[in-house]
Amino acid sequence: MSSREKILSGIKANQPSLIALPDVENFVQPFADVVEKFKTVLKAIGGNVHAVQNVAAIIEVLKAQFADASRIISVLPELNDYATLYQQGDDPHLLNDVDVAIIKAHFGVAENGAVWVTEAILQERVLPFICQHLVAIIDKNTIVPTMHQAYEQIAGTSYGFGTFIAGPSKTADIEQSLVLGAHGPKTMTVFILA
Amino acid sequence: MEHNNKDHATLAAAFNVDEARVDWHDETLWFVRQKRDKAVHIVPEWEALRETASQIKNNVLSNLHDYLLQFEKNAQQNGITVHWAADDKEHNQIVHSILQQNNINRIVKSKSMLTEECHLNNYLKSVGVDVVDTDLGERIVQLADEAPSHIVLPCIHWKKEEIGELFHQYLGTPKGNADPQFLTGAAREHLREKFLTRRAAITGVNFAVAETGEFVVCTNEGNADMGAHLADVHIACMGIEKIIPLQKHLGVFLRLLTRSATGQPITTYSSHFLQPRKGQTLHIVIVDNGRSRQLGREDFRNSLKCIRCAACFNTCPVYRRSGGHSYHTAIAGPIGSILAPNLDMKDYADLPFASTLCGSCSNVCPVKIDIHQQLYKWRQVLVKDGYAPTAKKIAMQGMASTLASPGIYRFAGKMGRWVIKHFPFMVNNKLNAWYKHRDMPAPPKESFGEWYKKNREKKG
Numbered sequence: 001m002s003s004r005e006k007i008l009s010g011i012k013a014n015q016p017s018l019i020a021l022p023d024v025e026n027f028v029q030p031f032a033d034v035v036e037k038f039k040t041v042l043k044a045i046g047g048n049v050h051a052v053q054n055v056a057a058i059i060e061v062l063k064a065q066f067a068d069a070s071r072i073i074s075v076l077p078e079l080n081d082y083a084t085l086y087q088q089g090d091d092p093h094l095l096n097d098v099d100v101a102i103i104k105a106h107f108g109v110a111e112n113g114a115v116w117v118t119e120a121i122l123q124e125r126v127l128p129f130i131c132q133h134l135v136a137i138i139d140k141n142t143i144v145p146t147m148h149q150a151y152e153q154i155a156g157t158s159y160g161f162g163t164f165i166a167g168p169s170k171t172a173d174i175e176q177s178l179v180l181g182a183h184g185p186k187t188m189t190v191f192i193l194a
Numbered sequence: 195m196e197h198n199n200k201d202h203a204t205l206a207a208a209f210n211v212d213e214a215r216v217d218w219h220d221e222t223l224w225f226v227r228q229k230r231d232k233a234v235h236i237v238p239e240w241e242a243l244r245e246t247a248s249q250i251k252n253n254v255l256s257n258l259h260d261y262l263l264q265f266e267k268n269a270q271q272n273g274i275t276v277h278w279a280a281d282d283k284e285h286n287q288i289v290h291s292i293l294q295q296n297n298i299n300r301i302v303k304s305k306s307m308l309t310e311e312c313h314l315n316n317y318l319k320s321v322g323v324d325v326v327d328t329d330l331g332e333r334i335v336q337l338a339d340e341a342p343s344h345i346v347l348p349c350i351h352w353k354k355e356e357i358g359e360l361f362h363q364y365l366g367t368p369k370g371n372a373d374p375q376f377l378t379g380a381a382r383e384h385l386r387e388k389f390l391t392r393r394a395a396i397t398g399v400n401f402a403v404a405e406t407g408e409f410v411v412c413t414n415e416g417n418a419d420m421g422a423h424l425a426d427v428h429i430a431c432m433g434i435e436k437i438i439p440l441q442k443h444l445g446v447f448l449r450l451l452t453r454s455a456t457g458q459p460i461t462t463y464s465s466h467f468l469q470p471r472k473g474q475t476l477h478i479v480i481v482d483n484g485r486s487r488q489l490g491r492e493d494f495r496n497s498l499k500c501i502r503c504a505a506c507f508n509t510c511p512v513y514r515r516s517g518g519h520s521y522h523t524a525i526a527g528p529i530g531s532i533l534a535p536n537l538d539m540k541d542y543a544d545l546p547f548a549s550t551l552c553g554s555c556s557n558v559c560p561v562k563i564d565i566h567q568q569l570y571k572w573r574q575v576l577v578k579d580g581y582a583p584t585a586k587k588i589a590m591q592g593m594a595s596t597l598a599s600p601g602i603y604r605f606a607g608k609m610g611r612w613v614i615k616h617f618p619f620m621v622n623n624k625l626n627a628w629y630k631h632r633d634m635p636a637p638p639k640e641s642f643g644e645w646y647k648k649n650r651e652k653k654g
Contacts (some may be wrong), residue, residue: 004278007434007482012259014490019256021439022249024446029237041459073326092424093390111237111449112459125471126423129416129463147445147460155441160272160469164448166460169416173331173347175354176222177374183382183389184416184462 005036009042015064027148034110034143035192040138042113045167046180051132051140055079058137058191065189066100066133071091074102075123076137088123101131105165107142110169114166115190116150118159125161129169140192201544201583206516219351220514226347229457230558237453247446248562248642251499254437255489261404261437262480268407268480272469279481282312288479289314289396289429290321296427296475298323298394302385304411304418305329306398307345307502308431308481310524314396325396326388330381337364343518345525346455346504351517385417393419399432399478400501401447405440408468409478412451412461419465424644429477429628434485435498439584447501450560454503488536493571498533499561506555506565512548528555532568535576543581547574604643611637 001009027190031037039049048065052058059082066072073095083102095101103122106113115136119125128134154162165184169184180186210216234240253389254261264274277292279285283310293301301318303309303325315325315336320345331348335341337360342348348355365381382444397418402409409430411418422428438447452458461613470476489495507513518526523534523542528549534542555565576582579589596606614637640648 002278003280003284003482004282007480008259008262008484009487010482011262011434011489015258016256016492016495019249021253022246023636024246024250024440024442025614027242030238045458045462089350096390105378114460114464124423127532129419129423147449151442151445159466161465161467161471163419163463163465164460166462166464169414169462171330171378171415172456173329173334173349174352174357174374174377176225176347176350177354179375179378181382182378182415182417183385183420186633187641190617 005162024148025147031110031145034145035140037110037145038108038113038143039192041111041189042167043131045113046170046178046188047113047167048187049192051192051194053194055193058193061189061191062100062102062135069099069133071098072100072102073098075121075127076102076104086123086127090124092124092126092130095127095130098127098131100133100135102135102137103128105138105190107144107150108121108138108192109145109147109164110143111146112164112166114150114164116126116154116162116164118157118162120159122161128163128165129184131185133167134168134188135191136188136192137191140194143192200522202516202520202522202548203544205522206512206548209517209520210515216515216517218353219517222350223508223514226456227505227558230454230505230508231457233453233457233459239599243446243450244560247450247501247560248499250438250443251447254435254439255495255498255524258434258437258489261439262434263406265402265407265437266480268404269409270407272407273476274407274470274550275475275477277477277479279479279483281483282481285309285312285481285483286314286317287430289431290318290323292427292429292477293323293394295375296394298392298427299323299632300326300392301394301396302326302328302388302392302417302421302425303396304398304413305332305348305423306396306431307342307525308398309396309434310342311483312481314431326385326392328385328388328421329413329415330378330417333381333385337361341519341524343526344504344507345502345527346507350520370596380395382393386420386423389424390419392421393427394427395424395425396429396431397422399430399436400451401438401444402432402436402478403441403444404437404438406468408441408466409436410444410448410464410466412448412464414456414458414462415461419463422465423469423471425474427475427477428467429479429483430467431481433481433483433568435500451501451503454505454560484537486593488533491536493575494532494536494568495534496563497529497565497568499563500529500533501561503560505558505560509554509558511550511552511554516548521548528569529563532565532572535572539576539581543576544583546570546576547583547586565620604641607641607643611639611641 073086171182334349531545
């Protein structure tokens with residue numbers, strides 16, 4: 001008998017009789033203003049957040065924030081004037097010297113300040129992790145209250161890889177002292193586009 | 195940690211020699227527990243979430259066979275290779291054979307308590323594979339040739355000055371620099387080179403979704419993603435109990451996990467892997483290693499609901515004051531103390547006794563495992579099966595025969611009171627295991643029996 005069969009038959013013999021799945025709908029949505037909640041939480045976990053009216057306003061902020069950056073790439077053609085458009089095909093290791101990566105995100109989650117991105121947006125999976133600074137743009141009306149609504153958005157969509165990103169990479173492994181920029185981005189800036 | 199012949203009490207006694215350090219350890223973990231409380235109290239539906247998570251896990255355990263098959267089928271359709279390992283040894287061999295097939299002998303690994311349980315690092319080292327742990331805390335203990343002392347905060351027992359010294363020795367940082375920001379920066383440089391040069395990455399799995407065949411890995415540092423997305427081969431190792439039925443259940447568990455663990459609303463990264471990256475191979479190793487046996491133990495089955503948040507560690511008065519290494523097993527703390535005896539009753543017979551049974555662990559558990567009740571039940575199983583520590587066995591036998599005979603009971607009580615009163619040093623010494631951790635009470639003048647007899651006689 002293979003290990004697979006051995007494990008499965010052991011489980012079958014030992015598992016109790018079927019217990020029904022609970023309902024996971026109908027959790028309360030406690031936030032009066034999801035955009036404000038998103039901004040507050042994202043700032044609290046070390047992120048920067050700007051509410052803007054258009055792409056020109058985004059570029060203006062970025063120019064001031066990343067004046068010294070040498071390699072700025074984006075996956076958004078509308079930022080062509082400011083950043084180099086990145087297209088898949090390169091060796092992901094070559095992204096190691098990216099100072100700033102600008103991506104869009106499908107939506108934001110108010111309760112935890114996370115944004116949801118998938119491979120289709122990223123072009124290269126490692127992009128939002130390997131850059132020194134990450135910038136994400138979301139539409140204001142895509143912010144959902146909690147993770148329950150987040151998975152309602154994700155349901156039925158197709159992706160090979162997707163991730164929630166909530167703020168800059170961080171660690172508190174040394175005596176519980178919070179340090180931003182563990183292995184991934186040292187900063188994360190989210191633009192909420194009206 | 196390697197098995198040794200020391201039990202929890204002995205190892206805890208060694209940890210307790212430095213009282214100031216124990217206080218520091220205790221306070222650091224209590225700080226994490228307080229952060230958990232703050233994060234939890236602002237979620238009005240917290241208790242409903244816990245109950246829902248608990249019920250989902252109950253369903254999982256009652257239908258695990260079918261869910262695993264469903265997960266396997268979907269994962270395979272997504273292009274993932276699925277392997278099954280009956281025990282730790284087979285798990286390690288599967289990982290090694292995948293590496294061999296790809297001619298790889300240097301790898302990166304992000305946090306996986308399963309690989310700690312299987313002693314994968316030692317095994318791979320013995321067959322000539324160099325493993326670099328990439329979680330900062332895990333890298334620190336790896337450089338120090340230690341095991342993690344906590345499943346979420348692997349080097350919580352290390353002081354920053356000691357880490358500064360360790361990094362000076364291994365990473366060439368300036369002697370005397372103990373600034374966490376600086377040291378983290380040094381580790382970032384050191385580990386980025388590993389991410390960029392190693393062709394295989396091992397990660398753990400936080401949740402595996404039967405419905406979609408995807409698995410989710412949560413980190414704050416981004417180390418699992420840096421490893422997996424730069425490597426040609428990604429191997430994800432999971433215990434059979436990591437399965438959840440539906441994708442939407444991730445909403446419940448991701449809301450609970452990090453709030454319980456560190457008081458964050460979510461980890462920085464919650465990465466969902468469905469398919470291998472273009473040009474990459476993706477393997478999942480599904481491991482039993484005693485879990486199906488635990489599933490059959492009705493009293494201890496619920497331990498398999500654990501999502502490894504470590505809230506029970508941080509709240510436990512015994513863990514906080516004895517340190518993770520005193521549990522001499524990969525998963526320490528209250529949950530580890532009910533998981534370990536399933537692996538080896540003899541080696542871990544001491545662990546269910548390393549608790550005050552105060553129940554704080556059960557109160558904070560996000561999936562409502564009855565941890566303290568299982569600790570109590572393990573004690574009964576272990577004593578009945580003859581695995582109790584010898585001193586406890588002798589004491590219990592003495593107690594049993596005393597309680598069985600009213601004459602001996604009355605005499606023993608009188609003797610005890612007389613001894614404590616006139617010769618306190620005879621019980622307040624280190625030969626008395628009870629006194630070791632407690633002060634003996636002042637002796638009453640008489641027993642209740644004697645008092646009752648006297649007063650009733652007076653009135654009569």
